[in-house]
Amino acid sequence: MESEPVNVKEFQELAKQVLPKMYYDYYAGGAEDQYTLKQNVEAFQRITIRPRILVDVSRIDMSTTVLGHEISAPIMVAPTAMHQLAHSEGEVATARGAAACNTIMILSYNSTCTVEEVFKRRDISAQLVQRAEKSGFKAVVLTVDAPRLGRREADIKNKMVAPQLKNFEGLLSTAVNSNDGSGLEAYANETFDSSLCWEVIGWLRSITSLPILVKGVLTHEDARMAVEAGVDGIVVSNHGARQLDYSPATISVLEEVVHAVGGKVPVLFDGGIRRGTDVFKALALGAQAVLVGRPVVYGLAAKGEYGVRRVLEMLKDELELTMALSGCPRLQDITRRHVRTEQERLHSML
Numbered sequence: 001m002e003s004e005p006v007n008v009k010e011f012q013e014l015a016k017q018v019l020p021k022m023y024y025d026y027y028a029g030g031a032e033d034q035y036t037l038k039q040n041v042e043a044f045q046r047i048t049i050r051p052r053i054l055v056d057v058s059r060i061d062m063s064t065t066v067l068g069h070e071i072s073a074p075i076m077v078a079p080t081a082m083h084q085l086a087h088s089e090g091e092v093a094t095a096r097g098a099a100a101c102n103t104i105m106i107l108s109y110n111s112t113c114t115v116e117e118v119f120k121r122r123d124i125s126a127q128l129v130q131r132a133e134k135s136g137f138k139a140v141v142l143t144v145d146a147p148r149l150g151r152r153e154a155d156i157k158n159k160m161v162a163p164q165l166k167n168f169e170g171l172l173s174t175a176v177n178s179n180d181g182s183g184l185e186a187y188a189n190e191t192f193d194s195s196l197c198w199e200v201i202g203w204l205r206s207i208t209s210l211p212i213l214v215k216g217v218l219t220h221e222d223a224r225m226a227v228e229a230g231v232d233g234i235v236v237s238n239h240g241a242r243q244l245d246y247s248p249a250t251i252s253v254l255e256e257v258v259h260a261v262g263g264k265v266p267v268l269f270d271g272g273i274r275r276g277t278d279v280f281k282a283l284a285l286g287a288q289a290v291l292v293g294r295p296v297v298y299g300l301a302a303k304g305e306y307g308v309r310r311v312l313e314m315l316k317d318e319l320e321l322t323m324a325l326s327g328c329p330r331l332q333d334i335t336r337r338h339v340r341t342e343q344e345r346l347h348s349m350l
Ligand SMILES: Cc1cc2nc3c(=O)[nH]c(=O)nc-3n(C[C@H](O)[C@H](O)[C@H](O)COP(=O)(O)O)c2cc1C
Pocket: 026, 027, 028, 040, 078, 079, 080, 081, 108, 109, 110, 117, 143, 215, 237, 238, 239, 240, 241, 242, 270, 271, 272, 273, 291, 292, 293, 294, 295, 297
């Protein structure tokens, strides 16, 4: 009998066992040498926690709000494409798992209901954003790190193909002519808008009254420009290391972005979150909440809605324990002084 996973990393192996190789490779893979993919996780391991003692931690409160919406813990679901390749119930099961944990899910436009990336065809983007707003979505997340699709070599070898995406039924065919290499890349070449620039924020404002977040910020320069452009929030992200290889591990640039933003808008974070201690470290470095990508998909592939719920619960339980063991009963008790980066460790040795 298969044993129950005890941490989110164990869901990856279960997902690998149940998924066709082409789909597992698509979900798990990163760009090119996959240097950043490895760094996203390993950079967390170079940060240590500085626990404080003799603090009353008999009651831990992880609840918080993001853009005015209350969630049970600062752990949300990142947008990831095509959940029906992982499980027949697709994004519906993921959304139910997220709802059971009382948290927010960001739906990828490459799925069943809405859009948060901009296409060459702005008329189509506008229709999808407006449909999302009408159906009760609470924010638009514009992914800004994908003017073109990153080079995912596993997808090239597997000749990965995209199914027809329900969002685009009646609007656009996702069938592309590609006998060779990654069908996703061929599809992206026809649809992703590589001419996109800051003017798009104003355009989005003109078509929706929803808050607008940009996802994919990695530098203080762009963080400042995003605030100037009037965004309502920033997601520090390198797209799960699937776009530009040798871009920095996201946790290593979080603080730079947080300082540049100076509290003007919320800063969310994703990339490599696999443990409650990772969530704690991201919060200590200034994130308001984190998004989780692959582990949610692995939970979905392995056990459907229940798997998604378990992944989120495990991260929450681990965060709660980390807070207790670090002397932080509330999220606002987690401060910069609760973590020590590798740079600080090296500096202290000089
Ligand atoms: C299979 C997969 C599909 C993704 N699809 C999208 C997408 O459609 N839109 C988007 O903004 N980000 C997408 N991402 C990036 C995630 O939103 C997120 O930034 C990343 O997965 C976080 O890293 P993690 O997987 O280590 O948690 C995708 C990531 C994966 C793994």
